[in-house]
Amino acid sequence: MKVSINWLNELVDLKLPWDEVLALIPLRTIGIKEESHDFIELDMKGYNRADLLSMRGVAYEIAAITDSEVTFTEPDPGSFAWADKNLPEVSVSVEDPNLAPFYCIAKISGLKVESSPTEWVKKLEDSGIRSINNVADITNLVMLEYGQPSHAFDNADIADETLIVRTAREGETLTTLDGKTRKLTRADLLITDPIKAVGLAGVMGGKDSEVKENTSSILLEVAVFDPISIRKTAQTHNLPSEASKRFQHGLTKVRALQALDALLKMYEGIGGTIEAISITDNLKEETKKITLNKDRVNSLIGIDIKADDISSYLEKLNFRLTKTSDSWEVEVPYFRLDTEIEEDLIEEVARMYGYERIPAKPLEGDLPEKINQEIFELIYKIKTGLVKAGLTEVQTYSFYSTKTINDLQLTVSDLVKVANPISSETEYLKTHLWPNLVETIAKNKKQGFEDIAVFEIGKTYQLTKSGEIQEEYKLSVALMNGTDNPTQELYQILTGISELKENVKLGEPIGESDGRFHPVRYHYLTDRENPIGKIGEVHPRVTDKFGIGKRVAILEVLLAPLL
Amino acid sequence: MEEQISQVRKDYLNKISGANSLKELDDIFLDLFGKSGEITLLPKEFSKLSPEEKQKIGPLFNQVKTELESAVEKKRGEVREAGYAKLSGEQSSIGEAVDIKPRKGRLHPITKLEQETIELFGKLGFQQVDAPHIDSDKLNFELLNIPEGHPARDLWDTFYLDPVNLGPQSGKMLLRTHTSNAQIRAMKELKTPIRVMNIGRCFRYENLDARHEHTFDQFELIYIDKHVNMTNLQFLSEYFLKSIFGLDIKVRMIPKYYPFVEPGAAVEGECIFCKGKGCKVCGKGWLELTGAGMIHPTVLKNGGIDPNVYSGIAWGFGIYRIALLKYGVPDVRLFNSGNLNFLENFS
Numbered sequence: 065m066k067v068s069i070n071w072l073n074e075l076v077d078l079k080l081p082w083d084e085v086l087a088l089i090p091l092r093t094i095g096i097k098e099e100s101h102d103f104i105e106l107d108m109k110g111y112n113r114a115d116l117l118s119m120r121g122v123a124y125e126i127a128a129i130t131d132s133e134v135t136f137t138e139p140d141p142g143s144f145a146w147a148d149k150n151l152p153e154v155s156v157s158v159e160d161p162n163l164a165p166f167y168c169i170a171k172i173s174g175l176k177v178e179s180s181p182t183e184w185v186k187k188l189e190d191s192g193i194r195s196i197n198n199v200a201d202i203t204n205l206v207m208l209e210y211g212q213p214s215h216a217f218d219n220a221d222i223a224d225e226t227l228i229v230r231t232a233r234e235g236e237t238l239t240t241l242d243g244k245t246r247k248l249t250r251a252d253l254l255i256t257d258p259i260k261a262v263g264l265a266g267v268m269g270g271k272d273s274e275v276k277e278n279t280s281s282i283l284l285e286v287a288v289f290d291p292i293s294i295r296k297t298a299q300t301h302n303l304p305s306e307a308s309k310r311f312q313h314g315l316t317k318v319r320a321l322q323a324l325d326a327l328l329k330m331y332e333g334i335g336g337t338i339e340a341i342s343i344t345d346n347l348k349e350e351t352k353k354i355t356l357n358k359d360r361v362n363s364l365i366g367i368d369i370k371a372d373d374i375s376s377y378l379e380k381l382n383f384r385l386t387k388t389s390d391s392w393e394v395e396v397p398y399f400r401l402d403t404e405i406e407e408d409l410i411e412e413v414a415r416m417y418g419y420e421r422i423p424a425k426p427l428e429g430d431l432p433e434k435i436n437q438e439i440f441e442l443i444y445k446i447k448t449g450l451v452k453a454g455l456t457e458v459q460t461y462s463f464y465s466t467k468t469i470n471d472l473q474l475t476v477s478d479l480v481k482v483a484n485p486i487s488s489e490t491e492y493l494k495t496h497l498w499p500n501l502v503e504t505i506a507k508n509k510k511q512g513f514e515d516i517a518v519f520e521i522g523k524t525y526q527l528t529k530s531g532e533i534q535e536e537y538k539l540s541v542a543l544m545n546g547t548d549n550p551t552q553e554l555y556q557i558l559t560g561i562s563e564l565k566e567n568v569k570l571g572e573p574i575g576e577s578d579g580r581f582h583p584v585r586y587h588y589l590t591d592r593e594n595p596i597g598k599i600g601e602v603h604p605r606v607t608d609k610f611g612i613g614k615r616v617a618i619l620e621v622l623l624a625p626l627l
Numbered sequence: 628m629e630e631q632i633s634q635v636r637k638d639y640l641n642k643i644s645g646a647n648s649l650k651e652l653d654d655i656f657l658d659l660f661g662k663s664g665e666i667t668l669l670p671k672e673f674s675k676l677s678p679e680e681k682q683k684i685g686p687l688f689n690q691v692k693t694e695l696e697s698a699v700e701k702k703r704g705e706v707r708e709a710g711y712a713k714l715s716g717e718q719s720s721i722g723e724a725v726d727i728k729p730r731k732g733r734l735h736p737i738t739k740l741e742q743e744t745i746e747l748f749g750k751l752g753f754q755q756v757d758a759p760h761i762d763s764d765k766l767n768f769e770l771l772n773i774p775e776g777h778p779a780r781d782l783w784d785t786f787y788l789d790p791v792n793l794g795p796q797s798g799k800m801l802l803r804t805h806t807s808n809a810q811i812r813a814m815k816e817l818k819t820p821i822r823v824m825n826i827g828r829c830f831r832y833e834n835l836d837a838r839h840e841h842t843f844d845q846f847e848l849i850y851i852d853k854h855v856n857m858t859n860l861q862f863l864s865e866y867f868l869k870s871i872f873g874l875d876i877k878v879r880m881i882p883k884y885y886p887f888v889e890p891g892a893a894v895e896g897e898c899i900f901c902k903g904k905g906c907k908v909c910g911k912g913w914l915e916l917t918g919a920g921m922i923h924p925t926v927l928k929n930g931g932i933d934p935n936v937y938s939g940i941a942w943g944f945g946i947y948r949i950a951l952l953k954y955g956v957p958d959v960r961l962f963n964s965g966n967l968n969f970l971e972n973f974s
Contacts, residue, residue, distance in 0.1 A: 087911075091881055095893075095915075110782030111884050292776035312778050364890075364921055364938060366856030407924060411882070411890035414857065419880035419892055424865050425858035427850070431752040432820050440745075440755045447738060454730030457738060458965040461842050462760065462828060480761065482802070483789040486832060490786070490841060493761075504965035513967055517730055523760055523828070531794030533761050545728060549717075552725045560727065570722055583715040599721065605711055 065106045067122050068190030071208075075123035079132040092129040092415050102190045112402040114313035118211025121399055128380040129416070144321065145328035146170070146341050153342040154283065159230040161346035163253050164265065166288035166317050168324055169227055171219065171340040172331045173281040175199055193306065199275045199282065202330045204306075211399075212286060212315060212323035213307035215255075215263060219281035221273040223257040227283060229265065230254060236261060239271040240303070252297045253289060266294040266311040267303050281339075284331070286324045288315045288347060317347045318398045352396040356409045359390065364407070365414050366425060377416035378409065438627050439537060442563060443521050446539060446623075449561040455517045455541065460500035462525070463490050468499045471609040472580060480525045480533055493525040497540035498618040502602055505544050506610040514614075516544045517557075521623070538597075540620040550617035551585045551601045558589075558599070558619060567591045567626050574598065580606055589621050597621030628676060628684050635665050636691045643698045649706055656699050666692055736973045737844055737962055740871075740950050741826050744846055747870055751863075753822045753848060758809035760828050761788065764799040767808045770929040771887040779886045784832035786841075802830035806847035806943060807887060810922070813849050814930025819937055820852035826946070837958040840947060847943030851922065855938045857890065860919050863942050864894040868916060871953060872899050879913070888920025888941055899952060914952070917944035 069082070078085060086104070089096055094116065095107040106116055115121030120136070127134045141147070154169045177197050180188075184205060185195040191208050195201050203214045219225060232248035238261040239245045248254065248261070255263035263269040266289040275282065291312045298308040328338055356378075358371055375385045375392065384395040396403045403409065414422070447457060466488045469476060476492055485491035494500065497520050505516050519541040526534040543554045559565045571588030574581070586600030599619035607616050639659060646652050659666045669688060673681060734742075745755060764775075773779050783804040793800060809825035817823065826846045833839045848863065857880070865878045876896050883893035894917040898909035905912045919942040924934035932939075947959055954973070956962070961969045 093882065095881075095883075110779045112779065112886070113884070291778075295776050295778070363854060364856055366858030405889070405924065407889040407921070414890050415882045419857075419882060422857050422861050422880060424862035425856075426862055427751060427822075427852075427859050428854070429820055429852045432754070432822050433818060435754050435756070435817065435823075437755045439757070444738075444742060447734060451732035451734050453727065454732045456733045456967060456970055457735040458970065459735050459737060459963055460965050461963055462830070463842075477792060481789040481791060483787045484832065485786070486834060486841060500965075507965060508967045511966075511968060515728065515730070516967070517728075517732075518965070518967075525761060527792060531792060531797065533793070533797075533800070535759050535761065549720060551719075551721050552723060553727060555721050556725055556727050573719065582717070584717055584719045585721060587719075587721060603711070604714070605707070608707060 065108050065117050065122070066103045066190070066192040067106060067119065068103050068187055068208075070102070070190065071119055071187050072123060072126065075119060075135055076127045076130075077133050077135055078126075078130060080130045085126065085130055088129055089126070091418065091420055093125055103192070105192075108309075112313075114310070114315070114401045115211070115399040117310050117313055118319070118399075119209045120319075121211060124382060124397075124399070128382070131380070139322050139325060141321065144325040145332070145338060146325075149338070151338060152340045154340045155224065155226040156342045156344060157226075157228050158344050158346075159228065161344075163231070163290045163293050164229045164287055164344075165290070165347040166320055167229060167344040168286045168320070169342050170284045170286075170324070170328060170338055171225070171281065172284055172328070172336040173219075173339050174335055174337045175280050175282065175331065176335060177275060177277050177279050178334075197275065197277075198334055199279060199331075202327060202334075203284075206323050206327050206330070207306065207310070210319050210323040210326060211310055212320050213266070213310050214287075214323065214327055215269050215285045215307075216275050216282040217255075217262060217269065217273045217285065218275055218279045219283050220279070222262060222283055223259045225283070226258055227262075227285070228256045228258065229287075230256060232261070238262075238264060240264060240268040240301075241271055241274055242268065243271060246301050249300060251293070252300070253293050255285065264297060264301070264303070265289050267298050267301065267308045268305055284327060286320055286327065288317065288320055314401045316398050316401065317345070317349050349398070351398070352403065354394045354396065354403070354406055354409055355391055356385075356394050356406055357391045360406060361410050361413055364410050365417070365422065367422060369413065369417055373417070374413050377413050380416065381412055383409070383412070439623065442623060442626060443537065445563045446561060447519075447521060449563055450519050450541070450557075453557050453560055455519050455557070458501070458504055458518045458520050459522070460497075460504060460520060461490075462493055462523070464492050464494050464499060465489055465503065467610075468503055471606060472499055478527060480527055495524050495526055496620055497522060497524060497538050498542060498602075498620050501540055501542035501618060502607065502610055502612075502616060505542055505616055506607075506612050509544070509612055509614070514544075515546060516542070518542055537623040538620055539623060540618060542616060542618045544612065544614050544616045546614065548615055549585065549601070550615050551582075551599060554617040554619060555599060563626070564621075568596070568621060570599070571595060574600070579603060585617075589619065591625045594625065596625045628672065628680065629687065632669065632684070632688055632691055635669070636695065639665075639695055640698060643695075643702050646702055647706065649703060652699055652703050652706065659695055659699075666695065731974070733970055733973055735962075735970065736950055736954055736956075737946055739973065740946055740953065741844065741846065743871070744867070744946075745824065745826065747867060748824055748848060751822070751866070753824045753850075756809055756813055756817075756823045756825055758803070758806065758812060758825050758827070760803055760830070761800060762803045762808045763797075764801055766811055767801055767803050767805070770811045770926070771807055772923050772925045772929075773886045777886065779884075782885075786830050786832055804831055805829050806845040807941065809847065810849055810887070810926065810941060811930045814851070814927070814932050819932065821939070822848075822850050822852075824848050835960055837960065840959045840963070842963060843959075844946040845943055846946055847941065849922075849939065849941055851927075851932060851937050851939035853937060855921075855940055857892075857921065860892065860921070860940050860942060863940065864917060864919065868894075868896045871949065872896060877903070880919075883918060883920075885918060885920055887923050887926045889923045891918075891920035893918055894942075916949065916952075917942060919943070 097107040098105040253265040294311040382397040386393040480493040571590035582601035589597040786802040788800040880892040895913040903912040922939035
């Protein structure tokens with residue numbers, strides 16, 4: 065959310081200098097992603113504070129943390145632009161009220177499309193939105209102030225002046241405002257007229273019905289859509305928009321009505337006349353009430369905050385409190401959709417008190433029972449043993465590179481596959497550690513290393529016959545020592561590691577393998593006669609493909625059997 | 628000119644077919660394509676030719692060039708295969724005593740930092756638990772209070788598995804995006820009080836650059852007992868950061884939203900480079916170093932723990948981020964690179 069500083073100053077009578085406000089926002093509320101002379105951008109990624117997607121919400125919040133007052137009041141529904149006007153209805157039908165629980169259309173005529181006054185343009189620009197024309201800009205200004213998106217359809221392009229909210233039909237398409245024609249899915253919620261689709265609900269309007277230079281009459285939409293449906297559509301069509309962001313975070317009927325009122329008054333202000341209005345309301349909104357216990361507040365924060373301070377913090381944030389013996393009945397302001405449970409209120413108290421003022425206290429209580437950590441101890445002992453023996457630990461990706469898959473001629477259907485890889489380099493998970501060590505040797509040889517002794521301990525990902533995934537800790541060592549038989553030294557290194565020499569023995573030769581190993585120098589490693597790994601020389605055909613040109617020995621063993 | 632080219636072709640095809648070693652082939656290759664190789668020099672004489680001749684000679688020259696190149700490559704393959712055929716005659720001799728060369732071994736810097744962290748928290752009674760790298764959507768997200776369709780999912784760009792070769796019972800599987808997938812397991816499997824740590828690989832759908840990795844390590848503590856509170860959280864943060872970055876580092880919490888904790892916090896340390904004055908690395912004097920919070924009551928319930936009796940802390944950090952800062956590493960990709968020039972800096 066880009067917050068225009070000028071605009072914020074219109075909405076809050078700030079009692080602190082701006083630099084102090086700036087320092088306070090991350091301490092009390094949310095991180096600042098970017099700041100300039102004209103705006104601050106709040107870091108909303110993944111955040112749950114829907115209220116901070118509106119200037120009014122931000123104003124309430126900043127007033128609370130700076131002990132200032134907002135300059136506006138909540139409008140009285142009796143003064144709404146359509147109250148006592150007895151306007152006719154617009155023809156609207158909502159197929160599934162669950163997907164559009166609140167849906168309102170107002171018909172406004174007598175408009176003249178012009179460029180917006182400079183004051184509007186500046187507000188929009190500071191907020192990161194480009195000015196289009198007065199009719200379209202009004203929808204964006206109101207969205208920014210109230211957090212409620214709206215959309216203006218050119219009435220001339222809507223058949224029968226009738227709007228229908230329904231999901232898309234198989235094969236239906238829509239050209240959106242950005243000029244792209246989109247193939248719709250059955251999950252997409254649409255705004256249509258009796259003939260055609262005119263907008264992707266909550267995400268983007270249609271090109272054909274956009275406000276144009278000669279537009280004089282509009283159908284103005286203010287709605288609350290199902291957040292999950294909107295999120296899905298925005299993702300399917302890769303269309304994250306200012307509007308869809310707000311629908312996803314959740315909207316309220318109270319604000320939607322206020323926004324509608326503000327919109328209508330602004331359109332009247334540029335010469336428009338409200339001709340008709342229809343409000344389809346299936347949204348039940350009740351004031352949330354949460355019991356807050358004083359002892360619970362202090363036991364979770366760990367300090368002693370006075371009852372008066374607790375209630376004062378919450379009241380500044382527009383919560384309403386009724387005191388009972390050692391608790392409060394707390395009414396949540398309608399715009400705080402994120403506040404559901406007692407712990408949410410405790411966070412409010414903690415941040416108003418100041419997280420940075422919470423002192424450190426050591427852990428108390430009994431130590432837990434011992435649990436088995438042998439595998440981790442073994443891994444660290446083997447690592448330090450190998451380092452003492454002169455080897456360098458490396459860590460490589462959990463994936464096989466395309467080169468490894470090709471050069472080792474791996475059968476990819478045997479590998480665990482990622483459905484949405486970034487590229488083919490992150491598509492298949494490794495079943496063995498050694499191939500990436502051969503690649504490591506190749507890379508370092510190119511850098512001029514002639515003697516390379518490296519190891520890695522990590523997990524591999526095996527696919528069983530029944531399609532289950534087995535993760536196993538393994539050790540792999542790779543050695544290129546310049547000799548024609550590096551497996552000899554590798555085996556000596558192995559027998560020098562105390563954690564390995566007792567349990568890991570040289571087993572039978574494996575013989576002609578799949579062409580990845582030396583036909584003679586390739587043996588099982590066994591633990592009490594059971595094969596737990598292999599040791600051998602990588603076939604020169606493989607090392608040649610990697611451009612190594614020297615003999616390379618590897619070993620790989622499972623660690624679990626060694627416990 | 629035409630004859631000259633044919634002659635080169637004939638001579639060298641003969642030489643190539645007569646070669647018996649890679650060395651000989653390398654020499655032949657240089658004689659042809661090196662700085663003053665025959666093929667390299669030939670086109671310098673083309674300027675003397677008439678346009679008609681040029682039209683004829685050009686394609687011929689290119690054809691011969693390609694033919695010779697592939698002849699060398701083919702012969703290299705044959706020489707290699709002949710060498711490979713001899714391998715079966717080699718001795719195994721594995722198990723015969725040979726000297727181990729003296730070398731200087733090194734632990735990976737990430738292992739060093741992890742071990743230091745494990746030992747630190749071990750002193751406070753924390754023990755290590757394992758958790759799978761490949762996990763269900765349920766344990767990585769849903770049971771941690773991050774339902775499908777929740778905007779908080781934007782915090783984790785996730786690798787999902789292709790169900791094509793997975794069993795029908797496996798459900799929606801993914802590469803874990805955080806060590807928090809250990810939380811529910813620890814709660815279900817262990818008796819309270821709980822003090823455990825989970826360390827290891829996590830994955831995110833991130834394009835690689837000097838500051839972003841798709842494969843990285845995280846560290847996470849889970850601490851559940853009666854009366855656990857935010858002052859303990861501040862204690863754990865100070866305990867860790869003072870030990871890693873020095874006793875004089877200032878440590879503070881700021882509000883931060885994670886769906887599986889409430890209250891949620893980020894832990895900041897005063898910038899180790901500018902000592903809080905503000906610089907290129909930190910901006911305004913503080914570096915965000917760990918993420919933490921009081922475990923959300925819904926998550927405790929999902930783990931079978933009564934939130935009216937117990938409270939808990941989840942506290943964690945990205946090992947790579949701390950390692951970058953502690954060791955002054957310029958590029959996060961170095962950790963998984965296997966680059967010995969880089970790893971040799973750590974003894």
